[in-house]
Amino acid sequence: MSALRQAPAVDPAGMAGAAGIRIDAVTHAYRSPGRPPVTALDRISLDIGPTEFHALLGPSGCGKSTLLYLIGGFIPVQDGAITTPKGRVTAPGPERSIVFQNFALFPWKTVRENVLYGLRKSGVGREESEARAREFISLVHLTGFEDAYPSQLSGGMQQRAAIARTLAVDPKILLMDEPFGALDAQTRRVMQEELRAIWQRSPKTVVFVTHDVQEAVFLADRISIMSSRPGRIQHVLDVPLPKERGEDTLESREFIQLSEHIWRLVREQAVAATRGRL
Amino acid sequence: MSAAGAGPADAALALPRNTLLFKLFDGVLRYSPLLVLVAVWEGLGLSGFVSRQMLPDLGTILSEFWRMLTGGDLLYNTARSLSRSFSGLALAIVVGLAAGLAMATARPARLLINPVVQIFYPMPKSALIPVVMIWLGLGDASKVLLIFLGCLLPVVVGAYNGARGVNPFLVWSARSLGAGRFEVLREVIVPAAMPEILNGCRTALAFSFILMVSSEFLIASDGVGYMISSLGDGGIYPAMFAVIFFVAAIGFAADRVYSVIMRRQLRWREA
Numbered sequence: 001m002s003a004l005r006q007a008p009a010v011d012p013a014g015m016a017g018a019a020g021i022r023i024d025a026v027t028h029a030y031r032s033p034g035r036p037p038v039t040a041l042d043r044i045s046l047d048i049g050p051t052e053f054h055a056l057l058g059p060s061g062c063g064k065s066t067l068l069y070l071i072g073g074f075i076p077v078q079d080g081a082i083t084t085p086k087g088r089v090t091a092p093g094p095e096r097s098i099v100f101q102n103f104a105l106f107p108w109k110t111v112r113e114n115v116l117y118g119l120r121k122s123g124v125g126r127e128e129s130e131a132r133a134r135e136f137i138s139l140v141h142l143t144g145f146e147d148a149y150p151s152q153l154s155g156g157m158q159q160r161a162a163i164a165r166t167l168a169v170d171p172k173i174l175l176m177d178e179p180f181g182a183l184d185a186q187t188r189r190v191m192q193e194e195l196r197a198i199w200q201r202s203p204k205t206v207v208f209v210t211h212d213v214q215e216a217v218f219l220a221d222r223i224s225i226m227s228s229r230p231g232r233i234q235h236v237l238d239v240p241l242p243k244e245r246g247e248d249t250l251e252s253r254e255f256i257q258l259s260e261h262i263w264r265l266v267r268e269q270a271v272a273a274t275r276g277r278l
Numbered sequence: 279m280s281a282a283g284a285g286p287a288d289a290a291l292a293l294p295r296n297t298l299l300f301k302l303f304d305g306v307l308r309y310s311p312l313l314v315l316v317a318v319w320e321g322l323g324l325s326g327f328v329s330r331q332m333l334p335d336l337g338t339i340l341s342e343f344w345r346m347l348t349g350g351d352l353l354y355n356t357a358r359s360l361s362r363s364f365s366g367l368a369l370a371i372v373v374g375l376a377a378g379l380a381m382a383t384a385r386p387a388r389l390l391i392n393p394v395v396q397i398f399y400p401m402p403k404s405a406l407i408p409v410v411m412i413w414l415g416l417g418d419a420s421k422v423l424l425i426f427l428g429c430l431l432p433v434v435v436g437a438y439n440g441a442r443g444v445n446p447f448l449v450w451s452a453r454s455l456g457a458g459r460f461e462v463l464r465e466v467i468v469p470a471a472m473p474e475i476l477n478g479c480r481t482a483l484a485f486s487f488i489l490m491v492s493s494e495f496l497i498a499s500d501g502v503g504y505m506i507s508s509l510g511d512g513g514i515y516p517a518m519f520a521v522i523f524f525v526a527a528i529g530f531a532a533d534r535v536y537s538v539i540m541r542r543q544l545r546w547r548e549a
Contacts, residue, residue, distance in 0.1 A: 069450075072454055073453075073454075074450045074454075092450065092453035093454070093456070094454065094455060097454050098450065100447050100450075100451070102445075104445065104447035104450070104451040105451075106448060106470075107546055107547070108469045108470070108472070109546075117452070117455060117465075118456060121455050121456035121457055122455075122456050149545070149546040150546075151547060165451075165455070166455075169456070175454075
């Protein structure tokens with residue numbers, strides 16, 4: 001356990017200048033008429049480095065997806081600020097691309113057309129777009145399925161296509177909302193390894209939302225553990241595992257110890273949340 | 279319909295699907311219940327319960343049909359009718375799409391248009407025939423307006439429901455891949471709403487035939503509706519039935535052609 005360094009929720013390490021994403025005192029409430037507002041996020045502050053793989057870990061309802069959607073610019077920031085090298089986040093932008101749990105592929109487009117969509121939008125020429133689409137389709141092992149519609153693919157294949165679509169535009173910031181949540185255990189494992197490998201080859205800011213402790217430990221450089229009602233960041237932990245990760249990482253002592261430690265922290269939050277509700 | 283799921287010819291025929299012969303057989307078998315109708319028609323006529331005047335035998339109807347077809351009468355009137363019905367329908371599709379999409383994407387448009395849609399939806403549009411006649415006279419404009427009004431709402435409702443039902447994650451995906459608001463409308467909302475839009479247009483297509491005939495009954499000097507009413511008034515029933523069946527056949531054919539186009543457009547939905 002001594003290998004773990006527990007960082008405070010607000011990182012004072014002076015990363016601000018280099019930060020890929022700076023989240024500054026973000027509070028978010030969901031309001032519906034005739035009901036008291038529900039505070040989904042309560043004064044969240046977090047700096048994420050430009051080449052950091054960061055996992056947001058917490059039980060369902062802790063606001064981790066809300067935080068991701070705020071970074072994406074899909075829902076407006078009510079209170080506080082989110083800043084990227086492109087400035088304050090006010091709307092979605094192609095430098096912050098996202099992969100959703102439900103894939104969100106365009107069902108009327110083939111795999112190839114889906115991957116081409118973002119490339120064409122970002123002004124890449126026709127021939128180069130085609131070449132990059134081929135490259136990323138092959139990267140996610142979908143060569144041969146270029147002309148298939150999403151409805152003709154399995155869940156795992158659809159998610160790989162969605163990842164190819166997002167990676168192809170080479171976003172500075174990659175947002176992932178439980179992207180492997182709908183996959184079976186084997187596919188999930190393979191996808192995790194592939195994602196980590198892709199990120200190694202082309203480092204960028206990744207914010208990865210999950211409620212799976214092992215997934216967070218396997219993938220991330222740092223993990224924010226969130227609590228629910230209201231959503232807060234309780235701990236920010238470094239993951240002192242080697243950069244290269246694979247099958248043997250999962251069996252290493254460090255991995256198992258760290259997973260258990262984090263699991264206890266997460267369970268504390270879950271227990272506290274249950275008490276609060278009773 | 280015959281391409282997906284088991285067709286009636288599956289049981290009767292050991293032919294490979296997708297061959298022309300199979301499709302032909304399948305089609306004939308599918309519509310074979312119509313033969314029952316033919317038998318009832320002829321039976322009633324022969325039995326003497328109904329006068330042959332009212333229910334002329336199908337042979338006479340067929341020869342009347344041939345006479346009108348070769349005489350050019352039928353084709354001329356059909357062309358007149360179809361030009362009205364397609365003008366009204368095309369106008370309804372353009373305006374209806376714009377209105378439905380505006381309602382789905384802009385609150386002010388929804389507040390403005392929705393009550394009007396709700397009030398006019400259940401109203402039989404043929405009730406407007408006299409008013410429209412007073413407004414626009416007896417020419418083509420009054421018929422086109424009626425057909426337009428009749429076809430408009432199914433298109434509006436289809437576009438509105440389709441666009442409202444678009445998975446917001448698709449919109450977010452497009453935005454985060456660099457699409458602007460107008461591009462999202464054109465490249466995400468419209469194609470995602472396409473199944474409902476095409477269904478609305480299909481209903482509108484059927485309505486366009488109904489309103490074409492009923493408006494020509496009352497205010498026209500040509501067109502198939504006019505033919506039916508004047509032949510009926512003159513007691514020339516075999517010719518009248520010939521026109522009625524012809525109109526029904528055209529309506530049926532239009533719907534079949536439409537559904538083939540629609541299925542092709544929505545190929546992506548078939549797993």
